Amino acid sequence: DADVTQTPRNRITKTGKRIMLECSQTKGHDRMYWYRQDPGLGLRLIYYSFDVKDINKGEISDGYSVSRQAQAKFSLSLESAIPNQTALYFCATSPQGSTDTQYFGPGTRLTVL
Amino acid sequence: EDKVVQSPLSLVVHEGDTVTLNCSYEVTNFRSLLWYKQEKKAPTFLFMLTSSGIEKKSGRLSSILDKKELFSILNITATQTGDSAVYLCAALLDSNYQLIWGAGTKLIIKP
Numbered sequence: 001d002a003d004v005t006q007t008p009r010n011r012i013t014k015t016g017k018r019i020m021l022e023c024s025q026t027k028g029h030d031r032m033y034w035y036r037q038d039p040g041l042g043l044r045l046i047y048y049s050f051d052v053k054d055i056n057k058g059e060i061s062d063g064y065s066v067s068r069q070a071q072a073k074f075s076l077s078l079e080s081a082i083p084n085q086t087a088l089y090f091c092a093t094s095p096q097g098s099t100d101t102q103y104f105g106p107g108t109r110l111t112v113l
Numbered sequence: 114e115d116k117v118v119q120s121p122l123s124l125v126v127h128e129g130d131t132v133t134l135n136c137s138y139e140v141t142n143f144r145s146l147l148w149y150k151q152e153k154k155a156p157t158f159l160f161m162l163t164s165s166g167i168e169k170k171s172g173r174l175s176s177i178l179d180k181k182e183l184f185s186i187l188n189i190t191a192t193q194t195g196d197s198a199v200y201l202c203a204a205l206l207d208s209n210y211q212l213i214w215g216a217g218t219k220l221i222i223k224p
Contacts, residue, residue, distance in 0.1 A: 031210070042117075042201060042214040043156070050210070058211065090155055094210075101147060102212065104155035
C-alpha cells in the first residue's frame with residue numbers, strides 16, 4: 001500500500017469552481033507539504049504544516065488554502081479555480097529529526113478550463 | 114532571493130556513458146542538499162548531503178557536496194535506459210525546513 005496517497009489523481013474543472021485536493025499518509029510523519037509543478041519551473045511550495053496546529057505559507061500561496069484535519073491528512077483547496085492553476089500537484093511528508101527527506105504522493109493532475 | 118540552478122537543462126547520451134549533473138545554490142540558512150529522480154510521476158529520493166566532501170553512493174549513482182563553492186554534482190556511471198528521468202536537486206533551509214527546488218535536468222539515455 002502507498003504510504004502517501006492523493007485524491008483525486010486527475011481532475012478537470014471550470015474557472016470559478018471550488019476544488020479540494022486531499023492527501024493522506026500512513027508514515028506517521030508530522031510534517032506535510034503541498035507543491036505544484038509546472039514545466040520548466042520545478043517544484044514550488046504552496047503550503048506546509050509542521051504539525052496539526054502549525055500551518056505556513058510557501059512561496060506561492062495566493063489563491064490556495066489548506067486544512068490539516070489530522071496528523072495524517074492535509075487538504076489543499078482552490079477557492080475559485082483559474083486556468084493558470086492548471087498544474088501537477090504533489091503532497092509530501094517528512095519526519096521530524098535529522099533525516100529531513102520528503103516522501104511524495106503520486107500527484108494530482110488538475111486542469112482548469 | 115534563494116535560488117537553485119541546475120545544469121544542463123537536458124542531456125542526451127548513449128547507454129554505457131557516464132554523466133555528471135550539476136546543481137548550484139544560493140540560499141540563506143543552508144542545511145542540506147537533496148537529489149531526487151522523477152520519472153513519470155512523483156519524485157523519489159536519491160541522496161541527502163549535509164557535509165562537504167563526503168561522497169554518497171548508491172550503486173552506479175554517487176553525489177558530493179561542496180559547501181565552499183556552493184554546488185553539488187550527481188554522477189551516474191554505466192548509464193542504462195532506465196536512468197532516463199528528470200533529476201531534481203533542492204536546498205533545504207535550516208531556518209524553516211523549506212526546500213528550494215531547481216528546475217531539473219532531463220536526462221535521456223539512448224540504447
